[in-house]
Amino acid sequence: MYLLHDGEVVIEKKANGGDMIELTRLHRRGDFFGEMVFVDILPRSATVRADPAARLIEFPLEALRAFFEDNRTVHLTIILNMTRVLSKRLRAANEQIADLISSQS
Missing domain, CATH: 2.60.120.10 (Jelly Rolls)
Known part of the structure:
Protein backbone atom coordinates (compact mmCIF):
# COMPACT_ATOMS: atom_id res chain seq x y z
CA MET A 1 0.00 0.00 0.00
CA PRO A 60 4.90 -3.33 2.62
CA LEU A 61 2.12 -5.83 3.25
CA GLU A 62 4.03 -8.09 5.64
CA ALA A 63 5.29 -5.14 7.69
CA LEU A 64 1.74 -3.81 8.02
CA ARG A 65 0.41 -7.22 9.01
CA ALA A 66 3.05 -7.53 11.73
CA PHE A 67 2.31 -4.01 12.97
CA PHE A 68 -1.43 -4.69 13.03
CA GLU A 69 -0.92 -7.86 15.07
CA ASP A 70 0.55 -5.77 17.87
CA ASN A 71 -1.73 -2.75 17.46
CA ARG A 72 -5.33 -3.93 17.18
CA THR A 73 -6.91 -0.53 17.86
CA VAL A 74 -4.80 1.16 15.19
CA HIS A 75 -5.59 -1.71 12.82
CA LEU A 76 -9.32 -1.28 13.34
CA THR A 77 -9.12 2.49 12.86
CA ILE A 78 -7.12 2.19 9.63
CA ILE A 79 -9.38 -0.52 8.20
CA LEU A 80 -12.49 1.51 9.08
CA ASN A 81 -11.07 4.61 7.37
CA MET A 82 -10.00 2.58 4.32
CA THR A 83 -13.50 1.10 4.12
CA ARG A 84 -15.01 4.59 4.15
CA VAL A 85 -12.73 5.69 1.31
CA LEU A 86 -13.48 2.53 -0.69
CA SER A 87 -17.21 3.13 -0.19
CA LYS A 88 -16.83 6.71 -1.43
CA ARG A 89 -14.91 5.48 -4.49
CA LEU A 90 -17.55 2.83 -5.21
CA ARG A 91 -20.34 5.41 -4.99
CA ALA A 92 -18.48 7.67 -7.43
CA ALA A 93 -17.94 4.75 -9.83
CA ASN A 94 -21.64 3.84 -9.62
CA GLU A 95 -22.59 7.43 -10.44
CA GLN A 96 -20.26 7.41 -13.44
CA ILE A 97 -21.78 4.15 -14.68
CA ALA A 98 -25.31 5.52 -14.25
CA ASP A 99 -24.37 8.72 -16.11
CA LEU A 100 -22.81 6.70 -18.93
CA ILE A 101 -25.86 4.46 -19.27
CA SER A 102 -28.30 7.39 -19.21
CA SER A 103 -26.28 9.28 -21.83
CA GLN A 104 -26.52 6.30 -24.20
CA SER A 105 -30.30 5.96 -24.02
Whole structure:
Protein backbone atom coordinates (compact mmCIF):
# COMPACT_ATOMS: atom_id res chain seq x y z
CA MET A 1 0.00 0.00 0.00
CA TYR A 2 1.18 3.53 -0.73
CA LEU A 3 0.40 6.86 0.89
CA LEU A 4 0.80 10.08 -1.06
CA HIS A 5 2.95 12.60 0.82
CA ASP A 6 2.94 15.20 -1.95
CA GLY A 7 2.67 15.42 -5.71
CA GLU A 8 0.22 13.58 -7.91
CA VAL A 9 -0.44 10.07 -9.15
CA VAL A 10 -2.69 8.94 -11.98
CA ILE A 11 -4.51 5.62 -11.80
CA GLU A 12 -5.19 4.07 -15.20
CA LYS A 13 -6.70 0.91 -16.60
CA LYS A 14 -6.36 -0.73 -19.99
CA ALA A 15 -9.61 -0.50 -21.98
CA ASN A 16 -10.91 -3.29 -24.21
CA GLY A 17 -9.33 -1.62 -27.24
CA GLY A 18 -5.94 -1.60 -25.54
CA ASP A 19 -5.82 2.13 -24.81
CA MET A 20 -5.09 3.30 -21.28
CA ILE A 21 -7.92 5.30 -19.72
CA GLU A 22 -7.55 7.51 -16.68
CA LEU A 23 -9.70 6.41 -13.77
CA THR A 24 -8.68 9.06 -11.26
CA ARG A 25 -5.96 11.38 -10.05
CA LEU A 26 -4.81 11.50 -6.46
CA HIS A 27 -3.22 14.74 -5.32
CA ARG A 28 -4.05 15.32 -1.66
CA ARG A 29 -1.62 14.49 1.11
CA GLY A 30 -2.86 11.29 2.72
CA ASP A 31 -4.50 9.88 -0.41
CA PHE A 32 -3.67 6.19 -0.69
CA PHE A 33 -3.68 3.42 -3.27
CA GLY A 34 -2.76 -0.24 -3.43
CA GLU A 35 -5.12 -0.98 -0.54
CA MET A 36 -6.81 -3.80 -2.44
CA VAL A 37 -3.90 -6.03 -1.47
CA PHE A 38 -5.67 -6.37 1.90
CA VAL A 39 -8.94 -7.65 0.49
CA ASP A 40 -8.30 -9.12 -2.94
CA ILE A 41 -5.96 -11.96 -3.90
CA LEU A 42 -6.27 -11.30 -7.63
CA PRO A 43 -3.51 -9.56 -9.59
CA ARG A 44 -3.54 -5.79 -9.72
CA SER A 45 -6.22 -4.38 -12.02
CA ALA A 46 -4.84 -0.89 -12.62
CA THR A 47 -1.61 0.94 -13.34
CA VAL A 48 -0.37 3.88 -11.28
CA ARG A 49 1.83 6.58 -12.78
CA ALA A 50 3.45 8.97 -10.35
CA ASP A 51 4.59 12.48 -11.12
CA PRO A 52 8.42 12.34 -10.96
CA ALA A 53 8.34 14.93 -8.17
CA ALA A 54 5.75 12.99 -6.15
CA ARG A 55 6.79 11.61 -2.79
CA LEU A 56 5.18 8.38 -1.67
CA ILE A 57 5.38 6.36 1.52
CA GLU A 58 5.37 2.61 0.94
CA PHE A 59 3.84 0.24 3.49
CA PRO A 60 4.90 -3.33 2.62
CA LEU A 61 2.12 -5.83 3.25
CA GLU A 62 4.03 -8.09 5.64
CA ALA A 63 5.29 -5.14 7.69
CA LEU A 64 1.74 -3.81 8.02
CA ARG A 65 0.41 -7.22 9.01
CA ALA A 66 3.05 -7.53 11.73
CA PHE A 67 2.31 -4.01 12.97
CA PHE A 68 -1.43 -4.69 13.03
CA GLU A 69 -0.92 -7.86 15.07
CA ASP A 70 0.55 -5.77 17.87
CA ASN A 71 -1.73 -2.75 17.46
CA ARG A 72 -5.33 -3.93 17.18
CA THR A 73 -6.91 -0.53 17.86
CA VAL A 74 -4.80 1.16 15.19
CA HIS A 75 -5.59 -1.71 12.82
CA LEU A 76 -9.32 -1.28 13.34
CA THR A 77 -9.12 2.49 12.86
CA ILE A 78 -7.12 2.19 9.63
CA ILE A 79 -9.38 -0.52 8.20
CA LEU A 80 -12.49 1.51 9.08
CA ASN A 81 -11.07 4.61 7.37
CA MET A 82 -10.00 2.58 4.32
CA THR A 83 -13.50 1.10 4.12
CA ARG A 84 -15.01 4.59 4.15
CA VAL A 85 -12.73 5.69 1.31
CA LEU A 86 -13.48 2.53 -0.69
CA SER A 87 -17.21 3.13 -0.19
CA LYS A 88 -16.83 6.71 -1.43
CA ARG A 89 -14.91 5.48 -4.49
CA LEU A 90 -17.55 2.83 -5.21
CA ARG A 91 -20.34 5.41 -4.99
CA ALA A 92 -18.48 7.67 -7.43
CA ALA A 93 -17.94 4.75 -9.83
CA ASN A 94 -21.64 3.84 -9.62
CA GLU A 95 -22.59 7.43 -10.44
CA GLN A 96 -20.26 7.41 -13.44
CA ILE A 97 -21.78 4.15 -14.68
CA ALA A 98 -25.31 5.52 -14.25
CA ASP A 99 -24.37 8.72 -16.11
CA LEU A 100 -22.81 6.70 -18.93
CA ILE A 101 -25.86 4.46 -19.27
CA SER A 102 -28.30 7.39 -19.21
CA SER A 103 -26.28 9.28 -21.83
CA GLN A 104 -26.52 6.30 -24.20
CA SER A 105 -30.30 5.96 -24.02
